[in-house]
Amino acid sequence: MRVLITGSNGLLGQKLIARLHAEEGVELIATSRGANKLAKLYPAVRFVQLDVTDQTQVEQVLMQEQPTHLIHTAAMTNVDECELNQADCWKQNVTAVENLVAVCERQQVHLVHVSTDFIFDGKEGPLTEEAVPAPVNFYGKSKLAAEQAVQRSRGPWAIVRTVLVYGVAHEYGRTNLVLWVRDSLRAQQPIQVVDDQLRTPTLAEDLAQGCWLAALYNASGIYHVSGQEVLTPFQMALRVADFFQLDSRLISRVDASTFSQPAKRPLRTGFIIDKAQRELGYAPHSLEQGMALVAQQAG
Numbered sequence: 001m002r003v004l005i006t007g008s009n010g011l012l013g014q015k016l017i018a019r020l021h022a023e024e025g026v027e028l029i030a031t032s033r034g035a036n037k038l039a040k041l042y043p044a045v046r047f048v049q050l051d052v053t054d055q056t057q058v059e060q061v062l063m064q065e066q067p068t069h070l071i072h073t074a075a076m077t078n079v080d081e082c083e084l085n086q087a088d089c090w091k092q093n094v095t096a097v098e099n100l101v102a103v104c105e106r107q108q109v110h111l112v113h114v115s116t117d118f119i120f121d122g123k124e125g126p127l128t129e130e131a132v133p134a135p136v137n138f139y140g141k142s143k144l145a146a147e148q149a150v151q152r153s154r155g156p157w158a159i160v161r162t163v164l165v166y167g168v169a170h171e172y173g174r175t176n177l178v179l180w181v182r183d184s185l186r187a188q189q190p191i192q193v194v195d196d197q198l199r200t201p202t203l204a205e206d207l208a209q210g211c212w213l214a215a216l217y218n219a220s221g222i223y224h225v226s227g228q229e230v231l232t233p234f235q236m237a238l239r240v241a242d243f244f245q246l247d248s249r250l251i252s253r254v255d256a257s258t259f260s261q262p263a264k265r266p267l268r269t270g271f272i273i274d275k276a277q278r279e280l281g282y283a284p285h286s287l288e289q290g291m292a293l294v295a296q297q298a299g
């Protein structure tokens, strides 16, 4: 297998490189729009610069590298920024996917496209793959349009949807719920955490494994790949405080309505992952196991 990863500097991209760099029978090609952040960690991994919004570059790189499989992780993932810069969001999240689909279709490359719980309206959760999408923000709309572009492809494809990803990455700017709670409490900083959203938080390593299994088995169709525990961010925060032995009295419980963020969030999501477990042998870690890995990696 020749597996090309887009967005290799991102959280999921980094975990895919870590998971696959020594996998027997896999030739790995890491791609990112910026300089390779993993050059020192994985010097043997081939790296090619690729901005997925540039159709010519996409065509050239895929022609040159001849991947058999492509795992597309690159995206604009700041949900509020997507709301505020909609043209940019559409370009990164939809146009880029249309570019990739066109070339993957022509070269019959198996495409694993990564999507989100934010394509749903949040009225009920946890959700199966059959639930009907109805996004409540622009990020969700862009990711749904991207899914539709993938589904129109006459080439081989799978869509892996996931939820609230956490983990540690190298030289990485974005934070996530587990690290944010741990670091705020360590700094004795009080935090307000919502207790009326439902999620199935996902360890980044588990998501990488789910994407890899979808590629390995040439999976076809939509797969929900997340953690298994349905939790509110507030419940998660208490578990983080407990695990890292920090002061949970710094955590206040609030409703999502107390936040005035540019983009609305769906209230109840979370995924039922039976299909991925049954068909791909996907087996996620518990939140405590995930936090143990975070602790080991982040010190």
Ligand SMILES: NC(=O)C1=CN([C@@H]2O[C@H](COP(=O)(O)OP(=O)(O)OC[C@H]3O[C@@H](n4cnc5c(N)ncnc54)[C@H](OP(=O)(O)O)[C@@H]3O)[C@@H](O)[C@H]2O)C=CC1
Pocket: 006, 007, 008, 009, 010, 011, 012, 013, 032, 033, 034, 050, 051, 052, 053, 072, 073, 074, 075, 076, 077, 078, 092, 096, 114, 115, 116, 117, 143, 162, 163, 164, 165, 166, 174
């Ligand atoms: N994180 C989460 O909670 C969730 C994520 N997802 C989805 O999972 C996928 C991976 O997310 P995650 O790893 O967390 O995201 P990150 O934001 O960590 O990584 C995304 C990467 O995409 C890169 N990128 C953006 N635009 C381009 C472009 N034009 N060309 C090449 N690379 C580009 C970014 O590059 P740069 O480093 O230069 O900015 C960044 O490294 C995304 O599709 C996201 O929508 C779904 C649900 C939850």
Ligand SMILES: Cc1cn([C@H]2C[C@H](O)[C@@H](COP(=O)(O)OP(=O)(O)O[C@H]3O[C@@H](C)C(=O)[C@@H](O)[C@H]3O)O2)c(=O)[nH]c1=O
Pocket: 077, 078, 079, 080, 116, 117, 118, 162, 163, 164, 165, 176, 177, 192, 193, 194, 197, 233, 234, 265
């Ligand atoms: C900043 C903040 C967040 N939260 C909670 C709300 C939310 O559920 C969680 C994460 O908030 P953020 O704004 O970082 O992330 P958010 O944009 O809500 O997260 C999303 O990211 C994109 C990419 C996805 O596709 C989704 O699956 C999703 O998890 O933390 C609080 O409770 N209090 C706070 O002060």
